Amino acid sequence: MYKILKKQKWSDTIYSNWIEAPFVAKAAQPGQFIILITNQKGERIPLTIADSNATEGWVQIVYQVVGASTLELSLMNEGDSLYAFVGPLGIPSEVENFGGKVLIIGGGIGIAPIHPIAKKLKELGNYVVSIIGALTKDLIIMEDKMKEASNELHIATDDGTYGQKGFVTNIMDDILKKESEAIKDIWAIGPPIMMKMCTRVANEHNKQIWVSLNSIMVDGTGMCGACRVSVGGKTKFACVDGPEFRGSLVNFDEMILRQKQYCDQEREALMLLEEKIRRQASNG
Numbered sequence: 001m002y003k004i005l006k007k008q009k010w011s012d013t014i015y016s017n018w019i020e021a022p023f024v025a026k027a028a029q030p031g032q033f034i035i036l037i038t039n040q041k042g043e044r045i046p047l048t049i050a051d052s053n054a055t056e057g058w059v060q061i062v063y064q065v066v067g068a069s070t071l072e073l074s075l076m077n078e079g080d081s082l083y084a085f086v087g088p089l090g091i092p093s094e095v096e097n098f099g100g101k102v103l104i105i106g107g108g109i110g111i112a113p114i115h116p117i118a119k120k121l122k123e124l125g126n127y128v129v130s131i132i133g134a135l136t137k138d139l140i141i142m143e144d145k146m147k148e149a150s151n152e153l154h155i156a157t158d159d160g161t162y163g164q165k166g167f168v169t170n171i172m173d174d175i176l177k178k179e180s181e182a183i184k185d186i187w188a189i190g191p192p193i194m195m196k197m198c199t200r201v202a203n204e205h206n207k208q209i210w211v212s213l214n215s216i217m218v219d220g221t222g223m224c225g226a227c228r229v230s231v232g233g234k235t236k237f238a239c240v241d242g243p244e245f246r247g248s249l250v251n252f253d254e255m256i257l258r259q260k261q262y263c264d265q266e267r268e269a270l271m272l273l274e275e276k277i278r279r280q281a282s283n284g
């Protein structure tokens with residue numbers, strides 16, 4: 001059940017796993033996510049579907065180790081099985097043939113969830129202009145896959161070690177200055193602050209933008225309220241009403257504050273797990 005068919009380490013903190021999950025693979029659409037649990041006592045981890053293959057029955061996830069649960073996942077090996085793998089969850093991206101260009105922006109780990117959206121938009125006949133960015137060269141992921149899913153690919157790194165030096169928003173602004181008319185829709189996925197800044201640039205050019213909100217989630221069914229976000233002045237649940245929303249309507253500042261609310265407990269859980277791993281290692 002939910003066997004890890006393949007596992008790759010892409011950087012110090014980023015991993016990708018291919019999971020055997022034929023029913024999820026069959027139904028998966030761009031923009032959707034899964035929730036997995038590594039073991040019986042594990043926490044639920046929401047992760048976007050980075051790729052899937054209905055014929056071969058697998059789903060690819062890409063994750064960054066940020067706390068105890070993602071560390072636990074990174075310690076599992078090929079051949080191991082996950083305790084649970086539920087999905088696809090969330091409303092699929094509103095993709096169609098827009099009869100022109102679309103702008104796709106992925107930042108850091110957000111490059112993984114933006115990939116299936118770019119791929120589908122290209123399949124539908126759009127001209128896909130993509131921008132991917134990260135802090136540094138080593139954190140640029142899925143470059144080949146994004147090249148394949150795009151008609152044009154631009155790369156930015158904060159420190160200038162690869163592509164253009166600076167933020168994805170610099171390239172976004174340049175593109176919109178040159179061809180605002182031609183761009184029919186925009187998607188941006190990455191850290192909340194990046195999506196907030198992309199929304200600001202889009203607003204300056206009077207363009208609409210989709211963002212994908214990775215708010216804290218628990219049940220993923222719209223029942224617990226953990227993922228609530230303010231969109232257009234109304235309370236929405238990112239797991240069932242999203243995760244994609246129009247950026248201009250999102251209250252990013254509130255979302256960023258809410259994401260930090262369990263920091264102390266998360267730090268404690270990570271320390272306890274690291275201590276357990278150290279103890280196990282020293283006991284042989």
Ligand SMILES: Cc1cc2nc3c(=O)[nH]c(=O)nc-3n(C[C@H](O)[C@H](O)[C@H](O)COP(=O)(O)OP(=O)(O)OC[C@H]3O[C@@H](n4cnc5c(N)ncnc54)[C@H](O)[C@@H]3O)c2cc1C
Pocket residue numbers: 033043044045046047048049062063064065066067068069070071109112113213214215216217243259260263266267269270
């Ligand atoms: C719909 C959705 C899709 C996601 N897709 C991906 C993905 O494709 N790849 C990926 O690496 N991560 C993704 N995330 C974020 C991922 O779920 C969290 O990083 C993970 O749950 C953290 O668990 P942890 O126990 O390791 O860390 P914790 O100890 O719980 O948290 C460590 C740090 O991560 C932050 N954090 C915790 N939960 C979240 C969260 N849900 N979103 C963002 N930051 C969080 C905390 O504020 C804290 O600073 C997604 C989240 C959502 C809601």
Ligand code: FES
Pocket residue numbers: 216217218219220221222223224225226227228237238239240
């Ligand atoms: S995660 Fe519980 S309502 Fe969305």
